[in-house]
Amino acid sequence: MANLSTNIAGLHLPNLFFNASGVCCQHEHELKQLLESDSGSLITKSATYEMREGNPSxxxxxxxxxxxxxxxMGLPNEGYEYYLAYAKKYDYSNPKPLFVSLSGLSVADNKKMVEGFVAANLPCVLEINFSCPNVPGKPQLGYDMEAMESALNVLAPIIKKPFGIKLPPYFDIAHFDTAAAIFNKFDNLAYLTCINSVGNGLxxxxxTETALIKPKDGFGGLGGLMVLNTALANVNAFYRRCPNKKIIGVGGVTSGKEAFLHVLAGASAVQIGTQLxxxxxxxxxRVKKELEDIMVAKGYKSLEDFRGKVKTL
Structure with a gap:
């Protein structure tokens, strides 16, 4: 049998798969579905300091x-105290580690939320979302390198323990270089999640000659198979540039084949959004079985056998 187990932020995951934050994770009953599934972990909906209904439908x-x-979507969520309460009662004897996503609308909000979780001293892992493209009037922090570094300077010393950040897709080699140089300054920044949706598609x-969604005059984040190649590029770019950090690959996974490609590009875990x-x-x-079959067919016994070993011409 192929071994799909992995490690993120010092925690063991029985397999590499879990949900992308935002899908099947806003409410407790959805998180329960993830616990009962064959996922290897779970992450909560990105929380803001206060509850948000999100954008119109x-x-x-x-x-x-x-x-x-x-x-x-516009970050609909129950507010960070809801997810803090969930994390406090989570059964950490469960083999699936709990990841908690925070997406404050300001650094001050992120700081308050982080302080709340640090004070609770829980074994969950925090992930700071620097990449929501769908809140009107709020640009993605991940595209402002100076502001992103400033936020990390505030948050990393408070968190102290290993944590992660969720990133937008980057499209320029210079941006990979600049961002990686920032990330490598923070030792307890343990992993990078690449990518959030490709922002502002139409x-x-x-x-009917009409935009399909209502918010922002139809502009929204693109996900699913169309973003696979952008996701793979971001995974591989940061895998190469941040050797001391794990990469979680997100984007375009519909089957075990795309998951295999994410690991080949350098991912230590794989999240699924649109298909989930x-x-x-x-x-x-299904995707677990498909990936296992691919690994057996190729003679790979563990993810380490092929992680990051994509060949170039």
């Missing part, structure tokens, strides 16, 4: 012909 639309989606219905939204948590059983 329709705000998520699948694009089934290309196994993709467009969304402008999907239009051919028949469409298929539900039962998908984890």
């Amino acid at each position: 329709p705000r998520y639309v699948p694009l089934p012909a290309i196994q993709s989606s467009i969304n402008s 999907a239009i219905d051919f028949e 939204k469409e298929e539900g948590p039962k998908l984890f059983s």
